[in-house]
Every structure is written in C-alpha cells, then in structure tokens.
Amino acid sequence: MSSLVLLLALVACDRGYSDPSRELAPAAPAGEPQAITIRKPPAVGVWKAPLSDDPDRDPDLPESATCGTCHGPEPELEIVVEPGEPFHTNIEVEHGTLTCDHCHDKDRTLLREANGTKHDFSEVAQLCAQCHGPTAKAYENGAHGGMNGYWDLSQGPRTKNNCVDCHPAHAPDFGQVMPVHPPRDRHMGNH
Amino acid sequence: MDDTSRRTAMKLGGATLGAAAFARSIAPLTEWVPTLSSEEFLQKHYKELSREEMETVLRRVEAMTLEEYGAEVTVQDIRPMDGVQFGYALNLSTCVGCRKCAEACHNENNHDRSTNQSYIRVLEMTKGSVSLDLSSVEYDHAVPAEDKYYMPVQCHQCDNAPCVTACPIEATWKEADGIVVVDYDWCIGCRYCEAACPYHARRFNFTKPEIPAEEINPDQAYLSNRIRPVGVVEKCTFCLHRTRVGRLPACLEACPAGSRVFGNLLDPKSEIRWIIENTRVFVLKEDVGTQPRFFYFFDS
DSSP states (O other), X not given: OHHHHHHHHHHHSOOOOSXXXXXXXXXXXXXXXOOEEEOOOOSSOEEEOTTTTOTTSOTTSOSEEEHHHHXXXXXXXXXXXXXXXXXXXXXXXXXXXXXXXXXXXXXXXXXXXXXXXXXXXXXXXXHHHTTOHHHHHHHHTTSSSOEEEBSSTTTOOEEEOOHHHHSOTTSOOOOOBOOOOOOOOGGGTOO | OOHHHHHHHHHHHHHHHHHHHHHHHHHHHHHHSTTOOHHHHHOOOGGGOOXXXXXXXXXXXXXXXXXXXXXXXXXXXXXXXXXXXXXXEEETTTOOOOOHHHHHHHHHTTOOTTTTOOSOEEEEEETTOOOGGGOBXXXXXXXXXXXXXXXXXXXXXXXXXXXXXXXXXXXXXXXXXXXXXEOTTTOOOOOHHHHHOTTOOOEEOSSOOOOOGGGOOOEEETTTTSOOOTTOEEOOOTTHHHHTTTBOOHXXXXXXXXXXXXXXXXXXXXXXXXXXXXXXXXXXXXXXXXXXXXXXXEOO
C-alpha cells in the first residue's frame, strides 16, 4: 500500500529541471526603453493624376501636385479645368455624408477640424479622432491599428500604423479581400 | 595480479559487455524506426539535460536539418524571461477572416507544405451565434462576407491545460512564462493531448514534414519552430523563439486588420492589460475551466 502511495506521489509530482539554472533565461541588462514610431503620411497632401503612366497623356499636365498647387490662395500653376471635365476622377468619396470641406481647410493645404483647429496632413489621426472617439481611444492604448517589432521595448523598437495606412481617408471602409492559405486537413481529402 | 586489479578488470569487462549488449539490444528498434538514431533514443527528457548535453542535442538537430533538408539553420534553447507572463488578445470586431495569420504561422514555424499546416484555424461564424459546430473553416469567398464574423483559434496556453494532464509521459508541460511546450524528441505520438484539447489546437505529423530548403525559416528554437519529426504532436508556442527575445509573434505582425495584441500580463502599462481592464473580453469555452491566456474582445 505504501509503495502505491509513493508511486502516486511520483506520478503527481512535476518533473523539475535537473539543472535549475536552465529554468529561466539570465536577466538581460535593463536598457533605456526604445521608441514607438508611428508611421505618418507626408505633411502636405499630394494629388496623383489618374493614368499618369499613360504614354499618350498630355506631357504638359502635371503627374502629381500638392493640393495647394491648384487650390491655394496663390496657385503655383495655372490649371484651367473646364466645368464638367472629369478631373478628380481618382478621388471617390465614400465616407458617410462627408464632403471635402468637412476635413479640408479652404485652401486645401491643411486639415481642419469642425472647431477650426488646423493640422498638417501628417497629423491626420487628430482629425479622424474628432468623430471616431472610441476607436481613437482604443488606438492610443494599442487595442486598434496593428504594430510591428518588439512587444518588449527594452529589447527593441516598435512601429505602429496611422489611420490612413489601412483606411483610405476618402473611402475608409476596409472592403473585402479573398482569403489566403485554405486548410488542407487530411479529413478534407483534398491533398 | 592482485585482487583489486582483478576486480577492476572484471568490472571493465562487465561494463564493456553490458554496453555492447545494450547497443545490440536496441539495434532492432533503430531499424524498426528508421528515423530514430541511437543518440535520439538515449536522449534524456528536455528538463533533465545539462547545459552541455543541451548543446550537443541542438548541434545534432542542426546537423540533421542540413542532412535531411539541405538547409543551414540555427537551433537555440531559448528560456522564459523572469517577470514575464504572456497573454494574447484578438479583436473580433475587426478581424476580416483573411487567414494571413495562418499563412504567417505556416511560414514562420516550418510547417509541412503539402498539408498547408498551421497552428491557426479561422472559423467563419454567423453573426448572432457562437455555435462552433455551425462554423466553417473551408470558406472560399470574399471576406468579410455579409452576416458573418471570423474567429481565429490557436493554442490558448491554458493555465489549467487538459493536454498537459493527458500526456502519459510528461512530454508536454507549461513553462514559467505560461507557454505550453512539447519536447518533440520525447513525444511518443499517442495523441491523447490532441483529443484532450477543447480548442483543437494541437496537430499531428502523420508524415515527415516536407519543406523546400529555400523556404525553411533558419531562426529556430528546440521547443518551437524547428522541423518536427514524423509521428509527434506539435502546437503553437506564441512563437517563443521570437517572443522570448522581445519580438511580437509572426501572426500578429501579419494581421492587416490590427486585430491581434500581445504582451506581458504582469506589466500594468501593457496594451494587453488595457484591453483586459477596459474592453468587453471573453475566453472561449470558459465553462470547461481551462483558464486560457488567449482573450477575445470587441470594440466598445
């Protein structure tokens, strides 16, 4: 009977490390925490012409321009756009009921909040946050937005996305994608 | 010849004969299991290896990978960090079901190519329902589909892990940082753990994994993504070869929706702690009492 108890005790006992020094990694020297870099779009909005790589395209037309090039108080280029001409054809706005002036300053060189606060384009997250409060709060606390690099900043840096990395500002819906890497388990009989 | 040297000679002779007899006695076994060398057969349990013995094992695994797969790899024995308890959270409101996580796992962890093996299954669920039996993993249409949501499932690194209890030979156990690991050289392939897991998180290597040399991830650890032998059970280790040196898991970095959050549960300033303290969180099959380290949450 006593041997049975001993046997049960042995079975119930977790196997320990023969060399206890192998159980945990040696403590790393505590360094200064490294930075979290948030990716940012350029400070100035850039418009890229549709079909700019088309060889038949009029070479006098610019391939890209800052918004202020045409819309600013002192346009650098004089571009005549006939009424009705499909100029901004690559800007499709599908963002609720919003129109240009909800987010852009009058001269289009800056972003503008509803209360008049202006931001460079690189600070787009500030603008989005005025309507998307709960998401902005989750983003600030790392629960939304994705990241790369190190969870442990004492060992390496981290990079975070900004809003427009994943959500194009004019049509922010994530949209649909085709899934990759379908399972091919044996019971499915397809491999 | 005095008594002492006679005794020594007898001991020596006996030991030699004994060793030869033992080698002969296990020879049929190595022939019966052609993939098993006698060094592997005689190898101790992971926890019983000294540092020197561990080094020998690591170099042997590297040499075998070069011989059998033609790939030069580095296999390390990476131990848990003190003061770290890993936790993982996944946002069901933002996951789109694209399976990029499953693909990243496949590549990172040197899975068998022909079976598309991965430690992650993504379940397509019907909104308003949590019935796993009505879910699908074989969906092949644009996602997210109307009226569906997506729930990726992988090892939950349970604190009360039924797979660990089920193992008859302690080939799987929970480590100090919470990760449940398998000694792939100790596992006998009985698959009790696979049956015990309520999350279907363990996989069995029915055949020898096949991976082209150029696709093998050379950054490997003994307990995680080294190429597993045929006939053993394998599982997600939260990419311990990455996370135990401070990096984020491969599935997290691959997620285009930013739905995955990983970190140290003991750090009150970590993202994972904020999620547990501030969002609506649940664990899968809470009623079975497994106490998972993997949390699902929703946007508020």
